[in-house]
Amino acid sequence: xxxxxxxFKTSIGQKLVMAITGLLLLLxxxxxxxxxxxxxxxxxxxxQYVSTLESLGNFTHIIEVGLALLFIVHIFxxxxxxxxxxxxxxxxxxxxxxxxLIDFSARYTWQTGVLILVFLVxxxxxxxxxYKFGGENRELFEIVTTWFANPIYSLFYVxxxxxxxxxxxxxxxxxxxxxxxxxxxxTPFIEKLGTFIAWLLGLGFSLIPIYFYFSSIGGN
Amino acid sequence: xxxxxxxxxxxxxxxxxxxxEGRFEEFKVSTSPDASxxxxxxxxxxxxxxxxxxPIAFESxxxxxxxxTCGVVVNGHPHGPLPKTATCQLHMRTFKDxxxxxxxxxxxxxxxxxxxxxxxxxxxxxxxxxxxxxSVNTGSAPDANIHPISKETATIAIEAAECIGCxxxxxxxxxxxxxxxxxxxxxxxxVLPQGQPERYDRVQAMVNTMDEMGFGxxxxxxxxEAECPKGVSVTNIARMNRDFLKAKITSHAxxx
Numbered sequence: 243x244x245x246x247x248x249x250f251k252t253s254i255g256q257k258l259v260m261a262i263t264g265l266l267l268l269l270x271x272x273x274x275x276x277x278x279x280x281x282x283x284x285x286x287x288x289x290q291y292v293s294t295l296e297s298l299g300n301f302t303h304i305i306e307v308g309l310a311l312l313f314i315v316h317i318f319x320x321x322x323x324x325x326x327x328x329x330x331x332x333x334x335x336x337x338x339x340x341x342x343l344i345d346f347s348a349r350y351t352w353q354t355g356v357l358i359l360v361f362l363v364x365x366x367x368x369x370x371x372x373y374k375f376g377g378e379n380r381e382l383f384e385i386v387t388t389w390f391a392n393p394i395y396s397l398f399y400v401x402x403x404x405x406x407x408x409x410x411x412x413x414x415x416x417x418x419x420x421x422x423x424x425x426x427x428x429t430p431f432i433e434k435l436g437t438f439i440a441w442l443l444g445l446g447f448s449l450i451p452i453y454f455y456f457s458s459i460g461g462n
Numbered sequence: 463x464x465x466x467x468x469x470x471x472x473x474x475x476x477x478x479x480x481x482x483e484g485r486f487e488e489f490k491v492s493t494s495p496d497a498s499x500x501x502x503x504x505x506x507x508x509x510x511x512x513x514x515x516x517p518i519a520f521e522s523x524x525x526x527x528x529x530x531t532c533g534v535v536v537n538g539h540p541h542g543p544l545p546k547t548a549t550c551q552l553h554m555r556t557f558k559d560x561x562x563x564x565x566x567x568x569x570x571x572x573x574x575x576x577x578x579x580x581x582x583x584x585x586x587x588x589x590x591x592x593x594x595x596x597s598v599n600t601g602s603a604p605d606a607n608i609h610p611i612s613k614e615t616a617t618i619a620i621e622a623a624e625c626i627g628c629x630x631x632x633x634x635x636x637x638x639x640x641x642x643x644x645x646x647x648x649x650x651x652x653v654l655p656q657g658q659p660e661r662y663d664r665v666q667a668m669v670n671t672m673d674e675m676g677f678g679x680x681x682x683x684x685x686x687e688a689e690c691p692k693g694v695s696v697t698n699i700a701r702m703n704r705d706f707l708k709a710k711i712t713s714h715a716x717x718x
Contacts, residue, residue, distance in 0.1 A: 253679035327637035330678035339538030422704020
C-alpha cells in the first residue's frame, strides 16, 4: 500500500483529503443546523430532541468519534498545506497585486479556518463539556440561553458564523474543482449553490444567539 | 517631431548572481508611450552602457507575445497590469506620466534568480521532461486526419496548448504553485486520442515532479488565470485533478 501513502503526500492528494473531509463536514453542519432549529419549537421540544440524541447511546458516540476524526484530519491537512505553501516564496514581492484580483473569500481560507478552530474549542468547552461533564446537571436549553444572554459571547458567535460563511463560500466550489468536477453546464450552478449554502449556514447559526440575546434584554 | 514622452521613475530589482543579496535601484527615464516595456529597458541599458555601468539583465526572445521568454513583475502583476498581455506587448502608454514603477523578477522558491530580472525556470522544463510528451512511431508521416476529433475537443486541446510556458502563473500564485501550467500541459494531451496511451502515467509523473521541484499546491484562488498572458482556464487544473484521481483509483502502475 505504499502507493497509497505516497499519494496522500502529493499536493493533489492532500487537497483531495481537504475536499472530501470538507464536504462531509458540511453535511454535518446541515444536521447540526436542523438540530439547532428544534429550539424554535420551544424549551420542551428542544429538550426532547436532546434526550432523543442521548437515548441513541453508542450510535451517537460512534458518530461523535467519526466527526472528531473528520475535524482532526481536515484541520491537520489544512494547517500542513498552509505551512507548506507559506515557504514556497522565500523572498516576497515589494509590490504584490495578483492576490487582489481574486474573490474575497479565496484570500482568507486558512485564516477563517483558524478562527473556526478557535470557535470549535470554545464551543465544545462551553456547551458540550459543560453539559456532559459540568457536574451541575443543567438542561442544555438553560446553558444555551444563559450563554447567549452574554453580549460578548453572542457577538463572538455571530462573527465566527460570518467567517464560516466566507470559508464555505470558497470551500464549496473549491472542493468540486479539486475533485475535478467542473463542467460548463454544472459549475455556474455549483458556484451559486455554494453561495446559497454559505448564507444559509452563516445566517441560520447566527439567528439563535441573536434571538436569545435580544429576548434576554427585552424581557420575553 | 513633437515630443510626447512620458517621465517615469523605475525601481528595478538588481542582483549580481543567485547567491548575492538583491536590492532595488531607482532610475528616472523619459520614454515614448509607443515603446514596449522591453524597448524602454533597451533604451535605458544603452544609456547605462554609454556611462560604463552594468546594464539591467532581462530575458526576451520573440517580442510578439508567443514565446514565453520575457516575463517580469510590473507593479505587482506578472507581465504587468494589462490582462492577457505578455511583458513584451505591454506598452508604456499603459502608464501615466510621473508614475512610479516597480519591476521585479518572478519570485518563487522553485525559481532561482540568475541575474537582475532573469530567473531560472528550468523546473518547468523538468516537469515537461517527466511526462509532457506523446510517443509516436518513426517511419513515414501518418495521415493527418487519421483520428477524427470533434470541434469541441480540438478547441479544449488548443486552448490548453495556448500556454506559452512563461511561468507567470507561478509568479502570480500566493503559493507559487505551477498547477495552471501543469494542468494545461496535461490537458492538451488528455483530451486527444494521441495522448491516451500515456494519459494516467503522465499526470502522475508530472504532478510528482512538480512537487519535487518545490512548487506550492493550488488553493483554488484563480489568481493564475487572471494573470495568465494567454488566459489559460483553471478548468485545466480541474481536468488534471480529475485525471490524477482516476489514475490513483484505476491505474495499474504501482510505482507512482
